[in-house]
Amino acid sequence: MSQTRPAERSRTYADHARPWWQRVLLTPEMAIIALLAIVVLVASLTVRNFATPITLTFLLLDVATLLLIALPMTMVMITGDIDLSVGSMVGLSSVVIGMMVQAGQPMGLAATTAVGVGILGGLVNGLLITRLQLPALAVTIGSMALYRGIAVGLLGTTAVTAFPEEWTTLARANIPGTPIPLVMIVFAVALAAFVVLLHFTTFGRGTYAIGRSRDAALFNGVAVDRTRIILFVLSGAIAALAGVYYTLRFGSARGDNAMGLELQVIAAVVLGGVSVFGGRGALHGVVAGVLLIGVLSSALRLAGVTSDVINIITGVLLVLSVISGSILTWARSVRARPSSATPAQA
Amino acid sequence: MVTPTSTTTPETAAPALELRGVSKAFGRVVALRDAQLELHAGSIHALVGENGAGKSTLVKIIAGLYPRDSGTLTLDGRPVEFRSTADAKKAGIAVIYQEPTLFPDLSVTENIFMGRQPVGRFGRVDRATMRSEALALFARLGVRIDPDRPTEGLSIADQQIIEIAKAISLDARVLIMDEPTAALSGVEVERLFDVARGLRDEGRALMFISHRFEEVFALCDTVTVMRDGSYVSTDPIATTTVADIVRKMVGREVGDLFPKQEAQIGAPVLEVNGLSQPGVFADITFSVRSGEIVALAGLVGAGRSEVARAVFGVDPYRTGEVRVGGRPLPKNSPAAAMRAGLALVPEDRRKQGLILDATVASNITDAIRGRLSRGGLISTTQENDTARDWAQRLEVKTAALDTLAGTLSGGNQQKVVLAKWLATEPTVLIIDEPTRGIDVGTKSEVHRMMSQLAGAGLAILMISSELPEVLGMSDRILVMHEGRITADLPRDGATAEKVMFAATHGQAEAGQHHGSESVA
Ligand SMILES: Nc1ncnc2c1ncn2[C@@H]1O[C@H](COP(=O)(O)OP(=O)(O)OP(=O)(O)O)[C@@H](O)[C@H]1O
Numbered sequence: 075m076s077q078t079r080p081a082e083r084s085r086t087y088a089d090h091a092r093p094w095w096q097r098v099l100l101t102p103e104m105a106i107i108a109l110l111a112i113v114v115l116v117a118s119l120t121v122r123n124f125a126t127p128i129t130l131t132f133l134l135l136d137v138a139t140l141l142l143i144a145l146p147m148t149m150v151m152i153t154g155d156i157d158l159s160v161g162s163m164v165g166l167s168s169v170v171i172g173m174m175v176q177a178g179q180p181m182g183l184a185a186t187t188a189v190g191v192g193i194l195g196g197l198v199n200g201l202l203i204t205r206l207q208l209p210a211l212a213v214t215i216g217s218m219a220l221y222r223g224i225a226v227g228l229l230g231t232t233a234v235t236a237f238p239e240e241w242t243t244l245a246r247a248n249i250p251g252t253p254i255p256l257v258m259i260v261f262a263v264a265l266a267a268f269v270v271l272l273h274f275t276t277f278g279r280g281t282y283a284i285g286r287s288r289d290a291a292l293f294n295g296v297a298v299d300r301t302r303i304i305l306f307v308l309s310g311a312i313a314a315l316a317g318v319y320y321t322l323r324f325g326s327a328r329g330d331n332a333m334g335l336e337l338q339v340i341a342a343v344v345l346g347g348v349s350v351f352g353g354r355g356a357l358h359g360v361v362a363g364v365l366l367i368g369v370l371s372s373a374l375r376l377a378g379v380t381s382d383v384i385n386i387i388t389g390v391l392l393v394l395s396v397i398s399g400s401i402l403t404w405a406r407s408v409r410a411r412p413s414s415a416t417p418a419q420a
Numbered sequence: 421m422v423t424p425t426s427t428t429t430p431e432t433a434a435p436a437l438e439l440r441g442v443s444k445a446f447g448r449v450v451a452l453r454d455a456q457l458e459l460h461a462g463s464i465h466a467l468v469g470e471n472g473a474g475k476s477t478l479v480k481i482i483a484g485l486y487p488r489d490s491g492t493l494t495l496d497g498r499p500v501e502f503r504s505t506a507d508a509k510k511a512g513i514a515v516i517y518q519e520p521t522l523f524p525d526l527s528v529t530e531n532i533f534m535g536r537q538p539v540g541r542f543g544r545v546d547r548a549t550m551r552s553e554a555l556a557l558f559a560r561l562g563v564r565i566d567p568d569r570p571t572e573g574l575s576i577a578d579q580q581i582i583e584i585a586k587a588i589s590l591d592a593r594v595l596i597m598d599e600p601t602a603a604l605s606g607v608e609v610e611r612l613f614d615v616a617r618g619l620r621d622e623g624r625a626l627m628f629i630s631h632r633f634e635e636v637f638a639l640c641d642t643v644t645v646m647r648d649g650s651y652v653s654t655d656p657i658a659t660t661t662v663a664d665i666v667r668k669m670v671g672r673e674v675g676d677l678f679p680k681q682e683a684q685i686g687a688p689v690l691e692v693n694g695l696s697q698p699g700v701f702a703d704i705t706f707s708v709r710s711g712e713i714v715a716l717a718g719l720v721g722a723g724r725s726e727v728a729r730a731v732f733g734v735d736p737y738r739t740g741e742v743r744v745g746g747r748p749l750p751k752n753s754p755a756a757a758m759r760a761g762l763a764l765v766p767e768d769r770r771k772q773g774l775i776l777d778a779t780v781a782s783n784i785t786d787a788i789r790g791r792l793s794r795g796g797l798i799s800t801t802q803e804n805d806t807a808r809d810w811a812q813r814l815e816v817k818t819a820a821l822d823t824l825a826g827t828l829s830g831g832n833q834q835k836v837v838l839a840k841w842l843a844t845e846p847t848v849l850i851i852d853e854p855t856r857g858i859d860v861g862t863k864s865e866v867h868r869m870m871s872q873l874a875g876a877g878l879a880i881l882m883i884s885s886e887l888p889e890v891l892g893m894s895d896r897i898l899v900m901h902e903g904r905i906t907a908d909l910p911r912d913g914a915t916a917e918k919v920m921f922a923a924t925h926g927q928a929e930a931g932q933h934h935g936s937e938s939v940a
């Protein structure tokens with residue numbers, strides 16, 4: 075098809091309205107990365123023992139669970155859904171490997187089964203949400219209670235601690251010659267996979283489209299329900315995988331492992347710049363968000379601050395990050411409204 | 421603050437509403453520079469201009485939605501300052517916005533009386549009064565809409581009618597209408613005009629924005645032309661012509677309005693057999709051949725868009741079958757429809773056509789993500805190149821490819837939707853109101869493209885409420901009435917009367933016209 079138009083009518087378009095440094099630097103993600111850098115710097119200078127290899131090791135061992143679960147959660151939340159059942163899935167996965175190891179099954183099989191349970195749990199969430207057209211919030215509050223209930227029901231209040239020595243050491247070991255735990259390799263691989271999936275594939279584009287307008291996404295041929303189901307399955311699978319790590323790291327399988335973890339994950343994801351309404355967010359921001367929460371609590375604990383106070387501080391930070399978007403919009407509208415500063419002359 | 425001006429004539433009185441030297445910029449985009457406008461009591465004033473000329477921005481400044489950067493706004497000669505839409509409403513200004521702004525979960529009645537519900541005894545909201553007033557408004561507009569249903573799921577035309585009812589019920593001195601007729605078909609437009617003329621005769625000041633000149637000439641007394649955010653001219657309608665206005669708007673001559681060329685008509689590409697969905701449409705059978713443009717005409721609410729959506733797989737249907745190129749299409753799968761070569765330009769661009777929070781580039785390339793990727797991986801460069809190409813072809817007015825689609829003018833948003841679906845290079849194009857809200861220059865361009873596409877073998881099904889477009893563009897006209905196809909008219913045998921007859925009376929009995937007004 076050849077469009078012939080008078081030359082003077084054809085327009086030209088820049089790729090971007092703003093120069094590259096504004097696009098890269100003036101984002102919520104960059105704000106959170108800058109904040110993370112500042113907190114690390116201040117903590118290193120003021121908190122004794124913070125800037126040490128051993129602190130780094132423990133910090134990373136601590137946040138590994140959050141980091142892993144935050145990856146699929148980011149995508150789930152970008153579609154405008156939420157998965158509140160991840161903490162319970164960690165607990166259920168912990169119980170599954172505990173019971174299988176107790177029954178004499180090999181660790182590898184136990185871990186695979188746990189991930190299988192995670193996939194199943196995610197599938198149940200996804201199917202209930204899309205088939206019955208229920209809000210993800212309602213469905214996953216339910217499955218949060220259900221999966222936790224099954225976990226506690228299976229193992230009662232007892233704990234399984236008889237895990238093979240080599241597995242528990244592996245979970246706590248560092249990459250030889252560094253203070254960085256081995257589990258970070260698992261995370262790095264998962265991160266790379268999720269970055270590609272979210273930011274460089276058609277599947278990722280569909281994810282954003284669903285969050286911005288489910289109707290328009292449908293008309294564009296995005297398989298809306300399938301995408302959402304896949305994301306819940308990923309969320310369940312990764313939560314179960316994180317549950318395996320969590321159990322081995324502490325060497326203890328309990329039904330009440332990782333209680334309330336879902337709130338920490340969601341807090342970190344929102345802190346990292348993912349919109350609670352869906353449609354916007356990026357993984358570098360989320361990683362910074364998780365690390366910020368980890369660094370803050372680690373530094374404050376080293377400084378002798380009690381955990382109640384730490385919770386209050388992270389809570390305040392979260393509220394600030396949620397409202398900062400609105401504050402920005404408000405500030406812009408104030409700047410754009412010089413005429414309304416002068417009283418009306420009616 | 422309202423003082424009734426009972427005996428003053430428009431010539432001696434100050435304008436009911438006057439804007440002078442108004443400018444407005446959004447960041448670096450200058451939407452208005454030194455715009456002006458005068459509305460007089462007892463007069464209907466037209467405002468025309470190309471897509472993106474700044475008409476809606478002017479409306480929103482009058483409505484108190486946007487602050488202006490400079491300039492004055494006076495009502496009856498007194499300067500006023502609106503900080504919110506409530507201020508403007510209090511001053512007696514009612515506005516029908518270009519895009520409906522309804523609350524989807526609230527009922528039709530509640531939407532009409534939003535924020536000013538009549539109260540009965542003890543301050544309780546008086547539902548009965550509200551409901552009967554809503555019914556009275558609809559009777560005045562000659563439409564039937566259930567006042568108790570939620571507005572979610574209403575057609576864009578019904579939504580527009582609710583907006584109109586809402587604005588009229590304010591009983592304002594100044595009524596501003598931003599493309600109120602874009603979604604309506606002939607009958608509703610006539611009703612709206614009757615109501616507008618009644619208000620004019622009561623001494624209200626009205627402003628009317630439209631891209632359809634026959635409406636401007638039928639309704640208005642005065643016309644102001646804008647171009648690129650600036651004021652161009654104001655003339656009495658009696659002393660101006662369409663050609664005049666178009667030249668001032670576009671700055672060049674615009675060719676024939678409906679240049680449908682002869683095309684080689686081939687085998688049926690889209691075949692629809694006995695499609696039914698209870699309560700929506702029944703027994704829909706038709707086919708579209710390659711190279712053919714088939715129009716689906718009818719009144720608003722006849723079920724035309726619903727059929728299109730069912731064919732494309734966005735909506736369900738109970739019985740029947742859709743075939744593309746001889747092969748049956750699975751139900752309920754837009755993705756499968758797209759793979760089969762179907763494209764649907766939906767009627768509601770803001771909800772279904774566009775992702776307002778996404779960039780122009782990603783909107784244009786959204787439906788061809790698959791083609792622009794390799795093994796699922798997307799190349800941003802290729803995305804931008806494709807987007808640039810299509811934006812240029814349709815002359816989308818935007819500064820950059822990463823501008824958010826929601827900030828474009830209404831007509832330019834429509835161009836982006838068109839660009840997106842044309843970019844899929846379909847074999848069957850279903851296009852619901854292709855030129856709604858599109859200015860003259862681009863309209864003839866869109867028609868030319870459709871004609872060219874048909875010439876290249878595309879099968880086009882066009883839903884349109886504009887009779888001239890239907891009659892000028894199509895090889896065949898299907899007319900729907902209350903969910904059924906009531907006429908299948910070939911190009912040569914079609915007249916406005918036959919189409920309207922089939923659209924309003926059900927069975928078309930060719931040659932037999934009822935009613936005194938349908939004289940050929
Ligand atoms: N909120 C906004 N942010 C940024 N730019 C905007 C915004 N609103 C309007 N614009 C820009 O201002 C210009 C004028 O837009 P406006 O909506 O007033 O046009 P219009 O004359 O109503 O066109 P149409 O006939 O297509 O409705 C356009 O270039 C548009 O992109």
Ligand SMILES: [Mg+2]
Pocket residue numbers: 475476477518598829830831
């Ligand atoms: Mg407009």
